[in-house]
Amino acid sequence: MRIAMIGTGYVGLVSGACFADFGHQVCCVDMDAGKIEGLQAGRMPIWEPGLEALVKANSEHGRLTFTTDLPSGVANAQAVFIAVGTPARRGDGHADLTFVFDAVRELAKVIKPGTVVVTKSTVPVGTGDEIERILKEEGVTGVSVASNPEFLREGAAIADFKHPDRIVVGAEDEHAREILREIYRPLFLNRAPILFTGRRTAELTKYAANAFLAVKISFINEIADLCEAVDADVQDVARGIGLDNRIGPKFLHAGPGYGGSCFPKDTLALLQTAEKFGVDQRIVRTTVGVNDDRKAAMVDRVERAIGSSVQGKRIGVLGLAFKPNTDDMRDAPSIPLINSLVERGAKVSAFDPVAREQAEKVFNNIEFAHDAYAAASGADALVIVTEWDEFRALDLDKIASSMGGKVLVDLRNVYDRQEAEEAGLTYFGVGRGRTV
Numbered sequence: 149m150r151i152a153m154i155g156t157g158y159v160g161l162v163s164g165a166c167f168a169d170f171g172h173q174v175c176c177v178d179m180d181a182g183k184i185e186g187l188q189a190g191r192m193p194i195w196e197p198g199l200e201a202l203v204k205a206n207s208e209h210g211r212l213t214f215t216t217d218l219p220s221g222v223a224n225a226q227a228v229f230i231a232v233g234t235p236a237r238r239g240d241g242h243a244d245l246t247f248v249f250d251a252v253r254e255l256a257k258v259i260k261p262g263t264v265v266v267t268k269s270t271v272p273v274g275t276g277d278e279i280e281r282i283l284k285e286e287g288v289t290g291v292s293v294a295s296n297p298e299f300l301r302e303g304a305a306i307a308d309f310k311h312p313d314r315i316v317v318g319a320e321d322e323h324a325r326e327i328l329r330e331i332y333r334p335l336f337l338n339r340a341p342i343l344f345t346g347r348r349t350a351e352l353t354k355y356a357a358n359a360f361l362a363v364k365i366s367f368i369n370e371i372a373d374l375c376e377a378v379d380a381d382v383q384d385v386a387r388g389i390g391l392d393n394r395i396g397p398k399f400l401h402a403g404p405g406y407g408g409s410c411f412p413k414d415t416l417a418l419l420q421t422a423e424k425f426g427v428d429q430r431i432v433r434t435t436v437g438v439n440d441d442r443k444a445a446m447v448d449r450v451e452r453a454i455g456s457s458v459q460g461k462r463i464g465v466l467g468l469a470f471k472p473n474t475d476d477m478r479d480a481p482s483i484p485l486i487n488s489l490v491e492r493g494a495k496v497s498a499f500d501p502v503a504r505e506q507a508e509k510v511f512n513n514i515e516f517a518h519d520a521y522a523a524a525s526g527a528d529a530l531v532i533v534t535e536w537d538e539f540r541a542l543d544l545d546k547i548a549s550s551m552g553g554k555v556l557v558d559l560r561n562v563y564d565r566q567e568a569e570e571a572g573l574t575y576f577g578v579g580r581g582r583t584v
């Protein structure tokens with residue numbers, strides 16, 4: 149199949165490279181000339197495991213090309229995927245669809261009858277209808293509009309794309325279904341279920357999935373608070389409930405609250421849709437509030453662990469990206485924590501294995517350490533914010549001896565209290581008995 153991918157970010161680039169790897173002919177279009185120049189030279193604009201090799205191999209085979217010129221990029225495509233950003237609009241949290249509609253208007257000038265326009269971006273219910281309306285307004289006929297939301301996770305994006313739990317396709321005509329079935333056919337060998345639904349249903353399915361996961365995270369976070377009050381261990385509670393097939397073990401890790409480029413904005417956008425249609429979504433609304441409060445409260449946790457204000461204290465921070473194996477800083481829990489630490493007069497020395505470049509755009513008032521030990525050196529407290537693998541087996545004796553204070557605040561429950569205490573550290577996890 150001949151595919152065009154508009155938007156070459158975390159989703160567009162991974163999807164484009166994977167489609168090319170299936171054997172399709174893919175042209176990735178982006179308006180960011182720097183990104184495209186870099187990709188043409190083999191430089192990745194994002195950090196994602198395995199991506200560079202995948203892009204290189206498929207570019208060399210001539211199946212994957214990059215351009216800033218949308219008309220030439222989509223010229224012969226049978227399917228044009230839209231994978232541009234849909235950030236939360238400032239103020240009301242509504243999904244900002246400017247990038248999507250701008251792309252559609254540009255596309256309208258060149259698209260040929262028979263092409264299928266597929267929205268891969270996460271977009272509110274009814275966006276497909278609006279795309280159809282815009283195309284009609286621009287005089288386009290004979291084009292199908294489908295929805296194919298993406299469920300990949302950053303940090304495991306290629307594996308997720310190639311071995312998805314399911315593929316959701318929302319389409320209103322058989323031609324669109326046929327084209328998308330053909331595009332995803334290589335995955336049927338892996339028995340990936342493909343679910344055909346109406347377009348509006350597919351659009352809503354993506355939001356429902358992310359909202360449900362956000363609820364699960366917030367649920368275990370609140371149970372963690374209760375564990376601290378009643379002297380129980382949330383890790384054991386999570387295991388005890390997660391082994392129940394009806395619940396499942398995933399997304400039951402207590403921590404500093406969810407962040408990233410999807411859950412915060414998608415939960416808000418779902419609430420906007422609900423409000424627009426006059427249907428209250430109390431569970432999701434509460435989850436958003438619980439998570440915002442949780443992220444804001446992490447600084448108090450650090451102060452309770454130290455036993456005083458952080459004013460004048462040196463705080464080491466391990467992990468800045470919103471999760472391991474990515475450089476994505478969007479809505480990362482590290483941001484409110486570090487901003488509050490600095491506001492309250494702390495000196496912060498932070499280390500992240502790959503997100504430094506992105507983090508430097510966010511923080512101008514902290515030191516960036518070159519490794520975990522340097523971040524800990526001289527610190528009154530060390531806070532683990534992102535559970536990178538390389539933070540899981542640190543030499544705690546070395547850490548403890550280089551620190552000024554001996555406080556380890558483990559917001560990801562990476563360490564056991566006993567091993568931390570044996571190294572001479574005072575340990576504070578999340579939801580693990582009566583602590584902070």
Ligand code: NAD
Pocket residue numbers: 154155156157158159160177178179180183231232233234247248250251268269270271298299300301302409410
């Ligand atoms: P991103 O910001 O990394 O990438 C978007 C890209 O689109 C940018 O490179 C931008 O330059 C480009 N772009 C914008 N308008 C354009 C236009 N008119 N023509 C050409 N290029 C244009 O975004 P992302 O993280 O890849 O997310 C894309 C969409 O996928 C969002 O709707 C997001 O919610 C959804 N999504 C993201 C993830 C994830 O893990 N990041 C997972 C599933 C779904």
